[in-house]
Amino acid sequence: MEIVSIKPLLAILVSLVGSGLIIASSRNPNLREGWTILISLAKFAIVASMVPTVLSGNKMVYTLIELFPGIEIKFRADAFGVFFAVTASFLWIITSLYSIGYMRSLNEHSQTRYFAAFAIALSATIGIAFAANLVTLFMFYELLTLVTFPLVTHKDTPEARQAGRKYLAYLLGTSIAFQLFAIVLTYTFAGTLEFSEGGILRGAAPPLVLTLIYFLFIAGFAKAAIMPLHSWLPTAMIAPTPVSALLHAVAVVKAGVFSILRIIFYIYGVDLMSSLNLGILTAYFVSFTIIVASLFALTQDNLKLRLAYSTISQLSYVILGAALLTTSGMIGGIMHIAVHAFSKITLFFCAGSIYVASHKTNISELSGIGKKMPLTMLAFTVGSLSMVGVPPVAGFISKWYLLLGSAEAHNMLLIIVLLSSSLLNAAYFFPIVCKAFFEEPAETFDGEEIKEAPLFVVIPLILTAIGSIILFFYPQPFLRIAYVVVQNVIGG
């Protein structure tokens, strides 16, 4: 049932308006950060209050304005949208705390710009989650790219400028070249752009054209970082670590995979996907990314770059799960959005914590750091275990469902892909853990004693690490929403 409610709009507006408050109080950093915390709490409260509604199978819709005949700026908070929004807005609270610690410890410049852009980025993310049609989605997708640009180029150096260019060329370029084109084509053939269970394109155009549009969409959402359109993500690691943590492990990249899942479930629909054989094609296509990105990760010495390549690989898990088109596969894919978010943000927080405490960025310099920073490295271990998929950490849950889904699809090859990727994950994460805990500190550690990072930095990463474990024992809140999503998609 559709309920008209202003909540989706409020969830978007709260941080958009909030960014104004942040800018207005730029002279008083404590007040400014107070706003950030307050806004993030308010945003999460609004989003969380929608959970009961979607669990009972309803969705909330709100039409803001008719842009032009037939095209509305419209929001719809369905189970899938709420799932993503809850993940992003919850982690924003923790990231905000972390940001305060990180930015202040490093005495970074332009902090007002940083916090304001962050708030708008979250508005755009929630906008993507709650978009009811492709134009609304496109609008917030572009906004997210533009508003994260100052965050990526935060350092204001020539390298940052170069990275920003690449970031923009990949994200804005592909969205104009492919995504907009695909949207206009969809509208031309289907006559509508509304997301709907069961899709809108069935029988609208010849199979070949539908396949073409599908691949235009896949290429148009470069935020999902599917190879060969992935290389913006490692480049974006020049951003401050909290940005890499929330935006380039959660909000921005997940917005990409979320959009692709929207296309698969709500524009094409499960039936059309399987009758065109697009599901299995996509699964093989992203398998390449899963394996190759992991291989790339193996070779990186820079910790953030290794994490970035790991993210590229893990994002394709989500798409793989959806593309399986089986119940368990889809649940695995959707769950992986939340699970990977909690674990990867932990890992990035740890990388930032190490940087704050010791200014080290390379893995080869981390010998023995586990003894100096036990809490950080313990959290790092938890995150790594989750990435590999070892119980009792949440990564196991989604990987289990993904494997189950591949088995349901009777596809041995994909099972092998998933398992070998787990091995690769272990191969590039465990050495870091071993190095940190079991190797003697190198000579190069000079007299200055390294100790744990400030509390504002350490507490958030402990929280997300604990979150990753809790999600293993108590995945119900997310799992139940994911079930509702899959029921609607298959039943619709």
Add this chain to the structure above:
Amino acid sequence: MITEHFPILLIVVPLTSALSTPLIGTLNKKYCWYTAIFSISLSLFMSLYILNAVMHTGRISYWLGNWEPPYGIEYAIDYLNSYVLVIVTFIALAVTIYSKWSVEKELPEKTVLFYTVYLLLITGLLGITITGDIFNLYVFLEITSLSAYTLVAIGKKRNALVASYNYAILGTISATFILIAIGYLYMVTGTLNMADLSTKLPPLYDSKVVLTALAFFMAGFSIKVALFPLHVWLPDAYTHAPSVVSAILAATSTKVAAYAMIRVMFTVFSPEFIIVRVNITHILSWIAAFAIIVGSVLAIAQVDIKKMLAYSSVAQIGYIMLGIGLSTKLSVTGGILHILNHALMKATLFLVAGAVIYKTGIRNIEEYRGLRREMPLTMLAFTIAALSMIGVPGTVGFVSKWYLLLGALHEGKWVFALVLILSSLLMLVYFWRVIENIYFPKMHVAVAMDGGDKKKELPYTMLVPILILALLCIALGILAFIPLKIVGMISQMLVG
């Protein structure tokens, strides 16, 4: 009632103020600006009134001297030209308000001359738009062109003279072509009234004379519109003209020329003739596609901001013409809407370019580095307009691009859709270069500021028009149904 006479007053008011400006200017130079503001505000009010009346009645016919057409001159106003009238008067008002300080700084000795010719230009533009008589259109076209040559030549540098000379040569060729075409039509029909021509021409469609007339019209107007490859006068003229002149020419004069071309194609001739029998629209859409690509590519190569914007105009005119050339309801909606949207965007961009020249003297894109600190609001306006040009959703640029894309794809003409997409990418390249410079901190020492108050960003008369135009780039992108209401009726009228 005086409101009945608004169609002629719309011309008379700016014309008389143009002629009285030299007198007023002898009293005090500053009064010229007030005169211009006053008369153009009146014109804006009248054109809004006329637009409203046309929305209710459909068509207004005003007989000059009460002579019945086709014997007398008729001013015929329908949806299309009432829409263009509002655009021209609105942009002209914004530019005029802005002009005060800019003109004082760039043309301190020629203020009076400037406002006289400027008002003549506006008169001419309004005349072309409002008239229903083809020869009268030619007369106003010449008034416009001669004032435009003068306004370009007024520029400070010697290059302005060369640019104006080139402009004059090509403009004269164009005017001659149009005059020849009018002569041919008069030869076979014996009438100059457009409505009358449209009823008398259909039986003569096989005549070689009529075909030749069409050819001369198209070639003549293509020069005025600056349609590739006849655009060569435009980049230099826009670059070397005073800032205010570049803005008004880019935002209104090519638009009015495009209007005249559409008027001749669709009213004097008929959609059936130009689309089915001669199929000149097909050729037009291909030429427009080339204009879009070539204009964008050349814009990338520029280092002077005004020249970059000028080449961008060449591409944008291609958009308008592509919409007309594809001649479906959707594409014509896109093309006509783009007349408004491009006027808003280009006016903003040229006014900002002028404001930067006013404040810092900078024209080179590389020197825009770090300008955000000195002129935050102005640069914000530039960013909005530039994003709108790229076609970011939520701005006006997206709406017209959307309709053009839909129009192309509905006809299955994928090539043109690809051209539109490619041009958006090219625009991303050349506009982002500027935006990036604006927002990255300066590497070298601050440039010398030689404009006005150093504390204030800009005088309010310059800042406010820029901000209002930029705001409209967003407002009309979200509230697109407002202009679409009338543009929908126009495309219904033209190809419906």
